[in-house]
Amino acid sequence: MTAQPATAAVPELDLDPFSDEFLTTPYPAHEQMRETGPVFRLERYGVWGVARYDEVSRVLAAHETFVSSRGVGISDFAKEKPWRPPSLLLEADPPHHTKARHVVTQIMTPKLLRSLKDGFQQRADELIARVASRGGEIDGVADLAEAYPLEVFPDFIGLPKDGRENLLPYGSMVFNTFGPRNSHFERALERGAKAQGWIMEQCRPGAPAPDGLGAKIHAAAADAGYSAEDQAKLLRSFLSAGVDTTVHGIGNALQCLADNPEQFAALRKDPSLARAAFEETVRYSSPVQTFFRTTSKDTELSGVPLPEGSKVLMFLAAANRDPRRWENPERFDIRRKAAGHVGFGFGVHACLGQMLARLEGECFLSALARNVAGIELAGEPVQQLNNTLRGLDSLPLRLTAA
């Protein structure tokens, strides 16, 4: 008997997770990937994939073997020059990452976020009451999902009123560039290039308003010994990752609630379910669908040997619907205990803004529950295709004011 090469047992899939078809409706392919095996190869790109909750969690947790410093997109920074200077947070490993992360966590504490709640809530109530009272058809994306974060988040950071529209194309560009150089990548780079100048301008020390989070980050980063250039890079992380993600989270929540009237009724009856409803949205319709890691040495995952330098694509959104972990994963259920999903990642690289995202989501959805009696689709939602994110371009809705 001759020994089979170890890779012979690893399923090879012909799927393209960055194609329009996949990005539009990823769920059948997610199921195929989960069922094909714990680890698989994506032929087309020569990368490995994991789509089950267990393997995704283990790759996230083992940050010394599955590193981020070689890029969290398909490009390996050890072989290709990144398109922008790497992030000190997202694209870094301990101990450098630990130091940078501490600059942020010492400021953006759960305590600080609790102190923001009243203001965030009031602005959500005002916005939703105003939009609901307008009557007729609205766009759940432009009128609500984009409007709310674009109001509260830049104020929180201390950005000027003018130019905030640059935040969306910039974020969209950053997340698109984690994928291959396809049409989404190229188009996003083109649109994002215009926004980049404004973004970098806002990140300079002294640019953000003195009472906002941006100035606090600069001060803490300066204390920790970071140069002006690196201080700007730390703030850049907020502007890259803080807007599109939350916009999509809120947009996807609106879509889920319009699609599931009994869930909206439950939320109406008990607005204290708002935070849980947002959590369930991040599980069920995860704004961040995927991230890559790169193996720092020869290793093994669920019996599959992975050589050093392997790119591993984690399907976070597929893990969040893995029937091995979730009961009725295809059901949107705001009363479910959704905590433990990997929509914000896990471990040392877990999303730094996740508590802020939850705050925005909770304030928005509880305002929706109190100010809106009915929410129904008024047309076909249009998906916004992005190599990493899942969200909507438009969501035609009819709201009934409460």
Added chain:
Amino acid sequence: MPKVTFIQPDGMQTVLEADTGTSVMRTAAANGVPGIVAECGGSAMCATCHVYVEDAYLDGLPEVSEVEDEMLDCTASARCANSRLSCQLNIESDIAVRIPEAQV
């Protein structure tokens, strides 16, 4: 298997057998123990899996890391000398923890 005792604010006790090496938080979550919210799923980011470790079990626990220390300053119920984040407590032997009045 080590035993984990959860004591609710009203004194109600739940005793669970746990796998060595899993965290107190995961044991609570897997068994639906009320009062351990654990929003961030164990990344030490939310301070909503706060517990008070009963005095008899304080010896031999892992040190409080810098990150956990920072989070413990942000708990919804008062921080005490025996406060810990249950996501950072991996179970090696029997332990008993008291659940605070509030987590969020």
